[in-house]
Amino acid sequence: MAGKGKDASSSNTKGKKKEVKKETGLGLSVKKDDNFGEWYSEVVVNGEMIEYYDISGCYILRPWAMSIWEILQTFFDAEIKKMKIKNCYFPLFVSPGVLQKEKDHIEGFAPEVAWVTKSGESELEVPIAIRPTSETVMYPYFSKWIRGHRDLPLRLNQWCNVVRWEFSNPTPFIRSREFLWQEGHTAFMKIPNFLLLTKSCFISSCCRIKECLSCCGVKLLFLCWLQESFLVLEILELYRRIYEEFLAVPVIKGKKSEHEKFAGGLYTTTVEAFIPNTGRGIQGATSHCLGQNFAKMFEINFENDKGEKAMVWQNSWAYTTRTIGVMIMVHGDDKGLVLPPKIASIQTLNESGIRAEVDSRDNYSPGWKYSNWEMKGVPLRIEIGPKDLANNQVRAVRRDNSAKIDIPMANLVEQVNDLLNDIQKSLFEVAKQKRDACIHTVNTWEEFAEALIQKKMILAPWCDEEV
Amino acid sequence: MAGKGKDASSSNTKGKKKEVKKETGLGLSVKKDDNFGEWYSEVVVNGEMIEYYDISGCYILRPWAMSIWEILQTFFDAEIKKMKIKNCYFPLFVSPGVLQKEKDHIEGFAPEVAWVTKSGESELEVPIAIRPTSETVMYPYFSKWIRGHRDLPLRLNQWCNVVRWEFSNPTPFIRSREFLWQEGHTAFMKIPNFLLLTKSCFISSCCRIKECLSCCGVKLLFLCWLQESFLVLEILELYRRIYEEFLAVPVIKGKKSEHEKFAGGLYTTTVEAFIPNTGRGIQGATSHCLGQNFAKMFEINFENDKGEKAMVWQNSWAYTTRTIGVMIMVHGDDKGLVLPPKIASIQTLNESGIRAEVDSRDNYSPGWKYSNWEMKGVPLRIEIGPKDLANNQVRAVRRDNSAKIDIPMANLVEQVNDLLNDIQKSLFEVAKQKRDACIHTVNTWEEFAEALIQKKMILAPWCDEEV
Numbered sequence: 001m002a003g004k005g006k007d008a009s010s011s012n013t014k015g016k017k018k019e020v021k022k023e024t025g026l027g028l029s030v031k032k033d034d035n036f037g038e039w040y041s042e043v044v045v046n047g048e049m050i051e052y053y054d055i056s057g058c059y060i061l062r063p064w065a066m067s068i069w070e071i072l073q074t075f076f077d078a079e080i081k082k083m084k085i086k087n088c089y090f091p092l093f094v095s096p097g098v099l100q101k102e103k104d105h106i107e108g109f110a111p112e113v114a115w116v117t118k119s120g121e122s123e124l125e126v127p128i129a130i131r132p133t134s135e136t137v138m139y140p141y142f143s144k145w146i147r148g149h150r151d152l153p154l155r156l157n158q159w160c161n162v163v164r165w166e167f168s169n170p171t172p173f174i175r176s177r178e179f180l181w182q183e184g185h186t187a188f189m190k191i192p193n194f195l196l197l198t199k200s201c202f203i204s205s206c207c208r209i210k211e212c213l214s215c216c217g218v219k220l221l222f223l224c225w226l227q228e229s230f231l232v233l234e235i236l237e238l239y240r241r242i243y244e245e246f247l248a249v250p251v252i253k254g255k256k257s258e259h260e261k262f263a264g265g266l267y268t269t270t271v272e273a274f275i276p277n278t279g280r281g282i283q284g285a286t287s288h289c290l291g292q293n294f295a296k297m298f299e300i301n302f303e304n305d306k307g308e309k310a311m312v313w314q315n316s317w318a319y320t321t322r323t324i325g326v327m328i329m330v331h332g333d334d335k336g337l338v339l340p341p342k343i344a345s346i347q348t349l350n351e352s353g354i355r356a357e358v359d360s361r362d363n364y365s366p367g368w369k370y371s372n373w374e375m376k377g378v379p380l381r382i383e384i385g386p387k388d389l390a391n392n393q394v395r396a397v398r399r400d401n402s403a404k405i406d407i408p409m410a411n412l413v414e415q416v417n418d419l420l421n422d423i424q425k426s427l428f429e430v431a432k433q434k435r436d437a438c439i440h441t442v443n444t445w446e447e448f449a450e451a452l453i454q455k456k457m458i459l460a461p462w463c464d465e466e467v
Numbered sequence: 468m469a470g471k472g473k474d475a476s477s478s479n480t481k482g483k484k485k486e487v488k489k490e491t492g493l494g495l496s497v498k499k500d501d502n503f504g505e506w507y508s509e510v511v512v513n514g515e516m517i518e519y520y521d522i523s524g525c526y527i528l529r530p531w532a533m534s535i536w537e538i539l540q541t542f543f544d545a546e547i548k549k550m551k552i553k554n555c556y557f558p559l560f561v562s563p564g565v566l567q568k569e570k571d572h573i574e575g576f577a578p579e580v581a582w583v584t585k586s587g588e589s590e591l592e593v594p595i596a597i598r599p600t601s602e603t604v605m606y607p608y609f610s611k612w613i614r615g616h617r618d619l620p621l622r623l624n625q626w627c628n629v630v631r632w633e634f635s636n637p638t639p640f641i642r643s644r645e646f647l648w649q650e651g652h653t654a655f656m657k658i659p660n661f662l663l664l665t666k667s668c669f670i671s672s673c674c675r676i677k678e679c680l681s682c683c684g685v686k687l688l689f690l691c692w693l694q695e696s697f698l699v700l701e702i703l704e705l706y707r708r709i710y711e712e713f714l715a716v717p718v719i720k721g722k723k724s725e726h727e728k729f730a731g732g733l734y735t736t737t738v739e740a741f742i743p744n745t746g747r748g749i750q751g752a753t754s755h756c757l758g759q760n761f762a763k764m765f766e767i768n769f770e771n772d773k774g775e776k777a778m779v780w781q782n783s784w785a786y787t788t789r790t791i792g793v794m795i796m797v798h799g800d801d802k803g804l805v806l807p808p809k810i811a812s813i814q815t816l817n818e819s820g821i822r823a824e825v826d827s828r829d830n831y832s833p834g835w836k837y838s839n840w841e842m843k844g845v846p847l848r849i850e851i852g853p854k855d856l857a858n859n860q861v862r863a864v865r866r867d868n869s870a871k872i873d874i875p876m877a878n879l880v881e882q883v884n885d886l887l888n889d890i891q892k893s894l895f896e897v898a899k900q901k902r903d904a905c906i907h908t909v910n911t912w913e914e915f916a917e918a919l920i921q922k923k924m925i926l927a928p929w930c931d932e933e934v
Binding site for chain 2: 051053054055058059060061062063066067069070086087088089090091092093094095098110111112113114115116117118119120121127128130140141144145150156160161163165177178180361363
């Protein structure tokens with residue numbers, strides 16, 4: 001909002017009396033609990049994350065949002081490189097024949113596909129689709145590149161934009177016609193005789209799989225030990241870490257119902273977040289086991305170590321800029337954004353690696369500046385007034401709970417680091433308590449309906465069969 | 468090319484006799500000097516940089532190419548962040564009204580614009596363009612965000628894909644219908660009374676500007692000292708470093724003719740490379756001063772420190788994945804790619820930060836492996852045979868000049884580092900000598916025509932005026 005008002009004084013003439021900004025017009029006009037939708041639109045714009053664009057459903061990601069995306073990207077990219085997944089870039093465009101090759105898949109995406117039909121003044125001979133996802137873009141080439149078992153596993157990832165021309169309720173970050181994501185695609189040889197471990201084996205194994213099992217139920221118990229699920233779940237764990245460790249948003253790992261699984265895949269695992277204000281769950285990120293459906297359609301075969309022809313198994317997985325929207329919905333308050341320290345592009349104090357910025361603008365009052373940085377969600381504000389200088393201390397103010405802490409200059413770096421860690425932890429704990437308070441276990445349809453009205457998250461018996 | 472042949476032996480049965488690959492079919496079928504175009508197509512495919520795609524003019528960037536792009540990206544992104552340029556992301560789509568706002572600009576791009584006219588089965592009300600570049604996408608919002616002089620300078624960058632539906636000679640990396648790039652866009656207040664330095668002042672100043680001047684001639688002498696050119700030239704210097712320091716490709720800095728400048732801009736600076744085999748210069752990357760043309764069209768005004776209404780000046784600048792193609796054309800040889808160590812994703816020896824990979828495949832002969840990695844351009848190959856083991860040494864073979872060097876194990880890291888530095892330097896020197904040998908100074912039209920036929924790079928008097 002800087003600089004929007006009249007500003008008649010020069011920044012170069014020190015000592016002159018400054019025209020100080022009025023402290024009005026900066027805050028939000030609606031409260032989060034009163035009108036959640038309006039509040040969200042205001043907070044993403046006033047917090048300078050998003051600018052609405054002249055094409056509906058498209059949004060501008062401003063630097064304040066982009067720096068968060070870059071932090072998540074740096075983390076995830078390093079983790080998948082450790083897993084020997086390599087980055088590549090496939091074209092934005094898909095020819096119609098290839099797009100339509102897997103029937104269930106195209107049925108799932110067809111209504112949202114954007115088509116290029118003209119270049120300059122000329123009609124194209126054949127319309128060309130813009131990728132809504134890249135399974136059908138990539139897999140013809142998997143078929144070409146994979147010949148023998150030594151070419152497996154093939155593990156690729158790309159960072160790119162995709163387009164899904166949806167017409168229902170566009171919402172910044174959450175549902176947009178173009179969005180940024182990573183999409184990973186792997187092909188591998190399945191070892192037919194997998195280890196079927198007993199429950200006692202399982203209990204001594206890694207807790208990540210245990211967590212997953214505890215929410216997915218018995219079906220996944222066996223699947224977990226299949227080779228093809230291993231990477232699916234390792235990636236899902238990275239998605240959990242993005243939400244819980246970076247964005248301080250609690251999520252639940254689980255398996256999608258047949259109805260909600262990825263079109264054309266075998267099964268879909270997901271991290272699901274919950275927005276207490278709307279009482280709705282929201283898909284956080286998904287990791288799919290595609291089985292052999294796409295391999296069949298695109299003829300991704302190889303010669304195994306016995307010289308026999310075999311077919312690959314495949315996984316695909318993605319997370320998007322939606323992550324940022326979920327974080328805003330969970331943590332934001334009536335003053336604006338609340339950013340967890342780990343993803344805030346400004347923390348405090350550049351020495352010792354803390355991301356910080358000094359606001360030395362002298363044409364704004366302290367109060368205006370406080371509101372401005374609160375709107376933008378900076379985790380910790382440090383004020384240095386004449387009294388602080390005299391006492392050789394600073395005053396730190398937490399964004400999450402407004403607590404004020406005086407810190408002696410001598411301990412500054414240490415205490416600021418402690419405070420940032422505490423804010424990160426506390427944001428997650430508060431969000432988790434709020435989420436958990438919404439969980440209701442029900443056993444009858446009446447209980448179910450009642451809990452839904454109360455905006456609860458429902459734990460209910462589930463058979464995943466249509467009657 | 469691994470795994471394409473028949474492979475009947477298991478990798479798990481050690482001691483068994485392996486079926487060893489024949490050493491045929493791996494090399495290139497044409498020589499660089501015999502058929503440059505064919506050679507290039509083969510080397511990008513066999514070196515696993517590119518896969519041709521089923522839509523003409525679109526190419527798949529495989530991990531071997533993508534890792535080079537990422538190294539260039541890491542360098543450039545860190546440098547521009549030091550210059551307080553911030554990353555953002557604007558939509559892929561442009562509405563026709565906005566696209567056509569700057570007349571000269573749209574005339575330059577119109578024939579290449581791809582248009583989306585359908586989503587699913589529905590016709591769009593208004594066709595929507597895919598960005599060929601983002602001036603017209605971004606600048607309406609510059610107009611909205613910039614109010615007072617304190618909002619300036621505004622310095623944004625984005626990493627993205629752009630589409631230019633060209634019909635002439637698509638060539639991997641060099642001329643493709645979709646490509647990856649960064650595009651920077653800045654708006655700033657011009658200080659009217661700039662320093663007009665005398666020649667003696669200039670000589671004592673930084674050599675970067677001196678270099679630029681030596682090729683751009685007197686016109687740029689004065690422009691260099693205008694504030695609006697400063698960032699233009701700082702960015703151009705980063706582009707020079709990408710080519711010369713990373714890709715080991717010599718470039719010449721200069722200013723484009725009026726005919727070749729960016730459509731709608733004031734003037735365009737460029738780094739130009741030269742391909743001795745074709746005798747043609749090739750645009751490496753461009754940095755434009757847009758002047759106030761776009762500011763006028765998009766009404767990017769602000770209130771200056773005297774309270775008067777003023778108009779911003781603007782720059783924009785970009786480099787693309789073409790960088791990789793130029794590098795391949797300059798260094799590649801009849802054995803395949805030759806990658807400068809600084810951008811090779813595999814160097815030697817992972818300890819001490821050198822990027823290395825062990826090829827322990829036991830179903831390929833050493834000769835086949837040599838050819839395979841030579842095709843992929845790895846700067847340094849280390850062989851360890853029984854004799855080497857006995858002598859406590861390794862044999863290093865340079866990709867650039869095939870020199871063989873025995874290195875005692877005790878000095879391995881140090882000597883490998885020295886060798887890689889020497890290869891990097893030597894690739895640049897060789898390329899520079901070849902380029903310089905092609906430069907001819909001419910004074911008459913006859914000399915000019917003759918030099919052109921001989922595939923020379925021509926230095927000629929130039930007035931930049933149409934007769």
